[in-house]
Amino acid sequence: MERGSAQSFGYAAxxxxxxxxxxxxxxxxxxxxxxxxxxxxxSIIVRRRALLRVAALTxxxxxxxxKVSADTLRGVPIEWSVGTHQQAxxxxxxxHGGAYLVGSPSVYRGxxxxxxxxxxxxxxxxxxxxxxxxxxxxxPDDALDAYRGLLERGxxxxDIVxxxxxxxGGLTLACILKIRDAGLPMPAALVLLSPWTDLTLxxxxxxxxxxxxxxxxxxxxxEAVRDYLGGQDARQVLASPLFADLHDLPPMxxxxxxxxxxxxxxxxxxxxxxxxxxxxxxxxxxxxWHVWQIFAGKMPxxxxxxxxxxxxxxxHAHAA
Numbered sequence: 001m002e003r004g005s006a007q008s009f010g011y012a013a014x015x016x017x018x019x020x021x022x023x024x025x026x027x028x029x030x031x032x033x034x035x036x037x038x039x040x041x042x043s044i045i046v047r048r049r050a051l052l053r054v055a056a057l058t059x060x061x062x063x064x065x066x067k068v069s070a071d072t073l074r075g076v077p078i079e080w081s082v083g084t085h086q087q088a089x090x091x092x093x094x095x096h097g098g099a100y101l102v103g104s105p106s107v108y109r110g111x112x113x114x115x116x117x118x119x120x121x122x123x124x125x126x127x128x129x130x131x132x133x134x135x136x137x138x139x140p141d142d143a144l145d146a147y148r149g150l151l152e153r154g155x156x157x158x159d160i161v162x163x164x165x166x167x168x169g170g171l172t173l174a175c176i177l178k179i180r181d182a183g184l185p186m187p188a189a190l191v192l193l194s195p196w197t198d199l200t201l202x203x204x205x206x207x208x209x210x211x212x213x214x215x216x217x218x219x220x221x222x223e224a225v226r227d228y229l230g231g232q233d234a235r236q237v238l239a240s241p242l243f244a245d246l247h248d249l250p251p252m253x254x255x256x257x258x259x260x261x262x263x264x265x266x267x268x269x270x271x272x273x274x275x276x277x278x279x280x281x282x283x284x285x286x287x288x289w290h291v292w293q294i295f296a297g298k299m300p301x302x303x304x305x306x307x308x309x310x311x312x313x314x315x316h317a318h319a320a
Contacts, residue, residue, distance in 0.1 A: 019287055022299040029058070030214055030289055038099070040219035044132065044227070048102045055107040066113040073149025076142045077127040079105035081112035088122040090159045090188075090317040091150060095175070097166030097291055099196070099224035100131050100139060110296045111306065118310035121161070121317075124150070128171070131228040139228075140238045143175035148184070157185030161313050165291045166262070167224075169195025173241035173269075176249055189316035190252040191309050194262055194290050195269065197242040199225050199234040203264030212259030215290045221261075246272050251279040253312045255305055257288040283308060 019027070036042075037050045065085040071078050082088055092115055096103045105112070105125035112123040128142035150160055164172035169192040176190060206218055225234055237244035242265065252273060256266035266282060273280040285292065288301060293309075295302040 020300050023288070023292075023295075023301050026292075026295045026299050026302075027214065027289065033058070035215050035217075037102070038215055038220050039217045040223055044101050051098070051102050051107065052104065059109065066116055068109060071124075073124070073126075074145040074152070076146045076149065078124045078146060079109075079112075079127065081109065081116045081123040081125070083116045083120070086117075086120060088116070089120045090122075090161065090313065091155055092116075092119065092121045092123045092161050092163055092313065093146060093150065093187075094123055094125045095128065095143060095162075095164030095168035095171040096125060097164070097168045097193075097196075098130070099221065100136075100167045100171075100228040101224055102130065103168075108294070111293060114296050114303070114306050115310060115313070118307060119313040119317075121313065131224075132230070135230045136228055136232060136239055139171055140174040140178060143171050144178045144182070147175060147179060147187070151185065158188050159317055160187040161189045161191060161317050162187050163191035163193070163309070164195070165193035165293070167196050169193060170197050170199075170239075170241060173197060173244070174238040177237060177241060177244055180248060186248075186250055188318075189250050189313065191312060192252065192254045192266070192269075193293055193305075194256050194260060195254065195265060196221075196262055197240065197265040197269050199229065199240045201225070203262070203268065205264040206261050209259055209261045209263060213261045213290070216261050218261060242269055242272065246276040246278060249273060249276075249278050251281075251316050253281045253283065253309065255283045255285065255293070255309070257285045257290065257292060259287065260290040262290065281312075 033054050037047050065083055067082050067084050069080045071080055096108050105127050108125050112125055116123045126146045129138040162172045172190055172192060234240055235243055254266045254270055256263055270280040270282040293302050293305045296306050
C-alpha cells in the first residue's frame with residue numbers, strides 16, 4: 001500500500017463493513033444523546049452542560065492503573081492521565097474537540113487512559129479557552145503555550161506527539177504551524193481524529209454526506225464558525241490549516257469515517273501534505289461516525305482505532 005493511501009482498520013467488523021453489536025448500540029446513543037447537543041440553535045451554555053452530563057452518565061470508571069491529575073503548562077490548564085504500573089516513555093499533548101465551543105478534558109478520559117497504557121505515554125489533555133468567550137486566536141495561542149510548557153520542563157521534542165479530534169484536530173495543525181514558523185523543535189508526530197481543517201465548509205462531503213452523518217449538523221458548524229471567528233477571515237491558515245503551506249511537518253496519521261460530513265477535511269489534508277512532500281496516512285473506517293474513538297472500552301471498533309494510534313505513536317516517538 002502506498003504511503004498515505006486510504007486503508008481500513010484491521011478488524012473484521014470494519015473489513016466487512018458490518019458493525020459489532022456494541023457499535024450498533026453506541027450508534028443509537030449518539031443519535032439520542034449526543035446529536036441533539038450538536039444541532040443548530042441551542043445555546044452554548046446548554047450545550048456545555050448537556051455534554052458534561054452525558055459524559056458523566058456514560059463514562060466508564062478510569063482503570064486503577066491510571067492516575068488523573070490537574071496541572072498547568074505556561075498558565076494553560078491541562079489534565080494528565082499517567083499510568084502507574086509502567087514507565088511513561090513519551091508525552092501525548094491532546095486537544096479535545098467540540099467545535100471550539102464545548103468540551104473539556106474530562107470528556108476524553110477514556111481515550112487518554114487507553115493511550116497512556118497502550119502507547120506508554122503521559123497524556124496531557126489541554127483545557128484551552130473556548131469561544132465565544134475567547135475567540136480566535138485564543139485557542140491556537142493556548143496550544144502553543146502548552147507545547148512550550150512541555151519543552152520548558154525539559155521534555156525533548158522528539159518524545160512529544162500532538163493529537164486532537166474534530167476542532168482539536170484543526171487546533172493540532174494550527175499548533176504545529178506555529179511551532180514550525182517560530183523555529184521551535186518539532187514534535188515526533190501528529191495524530192488527527194476526524195479533524196476539522198476547513199472553516200470555510202467547502203468540502204463536498206458537507207453536502208454529500210448529510211444523509212449518513214449522525215452527529216454533526218452543517219448549520220451548527222456555520223454557527224460555530226461565526227462564534228469562533230467573530231467575523232474574521234475563515235481562510236486564514238491558523239483557522240483553516242487545510243489552506244496552509246504544509247511543508248516540513250512531522251509524520252501524520254489521520255483517522256476518519258467514510259460517512260461523516262467532515263470526511264473531505266481529512267482526505268484533502270492528506271492529499272495536500274503528500275503534495276508538499278510530507279508523510280501522511282489516511283485511515284478510513286466504514287459505517288462509523290464522527291470521533292467514534294470516544295467510545296473506547298465500549299465497542300471494539302473504537303479500541304481498534306486507538307490501538308492503531310498507539311502503534312503509530314510508538315513507531316515515531318522513539319523515547320529512550
